[in-house]
Amino acid sequence: MPVARRETCDGRVIAHVDMDCFYVQVEQRKQPCLRGLPTAVVQYNSYKGGGLIAVSYEARKCGVKRSMRGDEAKEACPEIQLVQVPVARGKANLNTYRNAGSEVVTILSRKGRCERASIDEVYLDLTDAAQTMLMETPPESMEHVEEEVIKSHVLGLQVKDGVDAKEEVRKWLCRSDASYQEKLLACGAFIVADLRMQVLKETEFTCSAGIAHNKMLAKLASAMNKPAQQTVVPHSSVEGLLESFPIKKMKQLGGKLGTSLQSDLGINTVGDLLQFSEEKLQQHYGINTGTWLWNIARGISGEEVEERLLPKSHGSGKTFPGPQALKTFASVQHWLNELSEELSERLDSDMDQNKRIAHTLTLHARAYKRGDLDSHKKFPSKSCPLRYGTTKIQEDALTLFHAGLRDFLGIFNSKTHSSENNNWGITALSVSASKIVPIPSGTHSIAKYFVERLPSGSSSNQPVDNVIDEVAPSSPSGENCWEVIPNEMQVEYLEEDPGMNHSNACLDQPDLLGNLSENVDGLTEESSLVAPPGNEDRVTQIESCRDIPAKEPRHASDAYSLKAVEKKKAAGKKPQGNCSITKFFNNYHSSQSSFEQKNVANAQGSPSASSSYLANNQVEMLPEEVDKNSIGCIPQRSQTWSYNIDEIDPSIIDELPPEIQDEFRTWLRPRKRPHVVKRGSNITQYFRPDK
DNA sequence: ACGGATCTGACT
DNA sequence: TAGTCAGAT
Known part of the structure; x- marks a missing residue:
């Protein structure tokens, strides 16, 4: 709309x-x-x-x-x-740079609603602060005005030769006969100057700013006088400002839409755009975009400043241009491991610092294919539920890659020459985490409960192992049970049954097994992704991608090894606990897939650690949505647990240690979903057929 | 197939 | 939902 x-x-x-x-x-x-x-x-x-x-x-x-x-x-x-x-x-x-950006945002968010627009930009809605200032300390009653304020640029303000520009600005800012709105803008200039000085003092960084009546104009203005300056856009100056403003420099018009405006309608400045009726623009670009264009030509933009200080997603990616393109599974796996490790680290920090959890993992790649007909096809992005823990992310990323590659090559191709190829190359890889939501209940009491009970000295961040010659453990400890516990709480967990570790749940999926097992077999035999460090396969792997540092893949994954799956399946069930929570889970799952059963088994070692993941995943949604969550996702149908919270007997909470009962209760109490207001689309209807 | 690494937002 | 596309910095 x-x-x-x-x-x-x-x-x-x-x-x-x-x-x-x-x-x-x-x-x-x-x-x-x-x-x-x-x-x-x-x-x-x-x-x-x-x-x-x-x-x-x-x-x-x-x-x-x-x-x-x-x-x-x-x-x-x-x-x-x-x-x-x-x-x-x-x-x-x-x-x-991210951290430095956070420092700045922290300061800039002090005076009003603050939207982090990028790593180094924010929008502020200072309306309330300006109104308050106008009432309490109006500029017109000031006897002295800070230097930083009178250094402002005021668009449209005439400064005659030989006159002190700063004095003119001071007079403009302090006019008692200004309109109410201009007085508000003037207050905005004071507030922003003050914020910028705080930023400088506290971070040593300079910034520039634009102060206007809407986001679009503020953005334009902030770029007009750089560095370390600020620009005010009074309403009266808007027409003159936009008249000769290049259309391509308007936000959102820097791409194809702007080009289309130029070449299809001969519009080069915002002034040119003014001559087109709203209907005409709608005919060309659709209702939404048409109206949006008509509005911006007049300096109208109703976009709200969203209250948001944190990013909505995290990603880690790398390009492999031209000759560096990745041509072996081993090299792809290596880089996915690196990217996943970075992502995992950032997700852990986000959880520690912001108490947020990401729910979706997505893999993007760029690839080329030599020869073949449909070589123009794009490598499809793939996503799945995100499981915390570096190895989990690494495994899932690799699985997503294989799913994407399969689509990219086409299933027929993959059957014939599926594995080590010589017709594809990967020129970019990235993994990203999205759908990041706050952990319900800020107390973290469950996690605390466990950390308090852990042997001291074993907690805290696992050091990033950059040891060159490290031998990849065949079965890193603790992954399954501790994956959802924040970094600071991860500990070495003595797994009774190492066979349970390193699970690649995806392979338990019948549908995937059918399609992937051939690849799996091929891979296992031909490229030895499961090869232990030091054998000759590793040598070929290193040689095949010279960008790979001479370092072992840390968690030489047994992903795609059917043997590993067998091992897992053979792994005995753990002794069942007596408590009714686990009974509940087991009963619930007795009718579910084997995959989900396995998670239940995992849960025995650490019931509430795993349960916390359950709650985190589910509490955000309305009960009727719960079921939907458990189906239809590549590669794993469900890597999280799906319980209908209505079906959980609240009395089981009483069996938990008292200090975590409250937190658990908040999880079982469904939360209202935040009402997301969808704003009108802008240029996105560009491709409508009516064009 | 060198403007890289990230990010957001809309649409289907 | 997952996946695609556009756009920005």
Whole structure:
């Protein structure tokens, strides 16, 4: 539905704050000797000096641009300082920038609703704060105005020659005869200047900002005077501002839609767009997009600032351009392991710091296929329920990859020359986690309960093992039972039955077995993914992808090894507990698939650890949704447990240790789903047939 | 098939 | 839901 039509000038005070060449600033803070020098941040300097991803303003003056190569940058600016992005697990690691971005967001969210728009940008809705300020300390009654405030740029403000611009700005900001809305904007300028000073003081980072009546205009304004400046857009200046503004520079019009506007309608500036009726635009681009275009031509944008300080998803990816394309399963598995490990680490941090849990794992890849007819087909993305724990994510990512590859190649192809190929290459891989929701009940009492009972010294983060010669354990301990416990609580868990570990539940699925087992067999024999470290298969694996550091895959996975599955199946059931919770689970599952039974068996070792996952997954949804959750997902039909919370006898809670009963109760009490307001689509109807 | 690594949002 | 596409930085 179209965004509700707003008056050209709604009463809001919106700011967009944009960090100046953020990555450069982060590096300069780390290395203060770089301050003031032409500097750029570069990743992967091996090929043509690496690609620039941030350029300081000094370097921009010498013509250095983002998306140049390091070599080109040196040419344009021989004195340039190139700083490399940190590398971990053979890929760029942006954590330092993410963390720095969080520092900034924390500060910028102090004065009003704050939406983290990217790693280095936020929108603020300062309407309330501005109104309050106008009532309590109106600018017109100030005897002194901060330097940072009067350094603002006010669009449309005429400054005659020889007149002090700052004094003009001060007068504009403090006018007593301004309209109410302009007074509010002026207050916004004060508030934003103050926030920017706080950011500078507390983080040493400078930023630029735009203050306007809506997000679109605020965003435009923040880019107009950089670095370290702010720009106010009074309503009266909007028309003049937009009239000659290049259409392609409008947010959302930088891509195909903007190009279509240019080539199909001859529109090059927002002013050009003004001449088209709403109906005409709708004819071309659909109702929503048409109306949206008509509105933005007039500086109207009703988008709300969403309250959100944290990202909605996490991803870890890497490209393997041209000659580096991955051509063996072993190399793909290696990189999936690395990417998964990073993702897992970030998910653990997110859980620790923000008490959130992600529910979906998605694999994306880019691939090419030589020869064949439909070689243009894209590698499909695949997703499945996300299971916490590095090895789990690694296994699931690999399974998703195989599912994607199978679709990509077509089932016929995969039957004939399924395994080690010489007709496909992977040019990009990424794993991402989404559907991140808060853990119900902030207390974490269950997790605490367990951590308090664990032997001291065994907890805390497992060190990231970067040991080159580490021998991959054939059966890393603890995975199954502790997967949902935050990092800080992961401990070495003495598994009575190692055979239960390293489960690859996917293979228990009959439908998948049918399709994959051939691949599995082929793989197992030809490429020896299950090969122990040190044998000759490993050598070929390393040779086949020279990008792989000489390091063992940490968890040499027995994924796809049917033997492993057999082992698991043979693994005896654990002694059944007496408590009725486990009885309940077992009874419930006696009628379910064998896969789910296996989870029950796992639960014996650590009932509430695993149960917590159950609750986390299910409590968010309404009872009638629970069933749906358990079906239809590749590769695993259900890797989480599916219990209808209505069917759980609340009295079982009484059998839990008292200190965790409350938390459990909140899980069993279904929560109301947050009502998600869907905003109108913007350009997304671009492909409508009526075009 | 070198603008990389991430992220969001809409639609089907 | 999973999967695709567009767009941004």
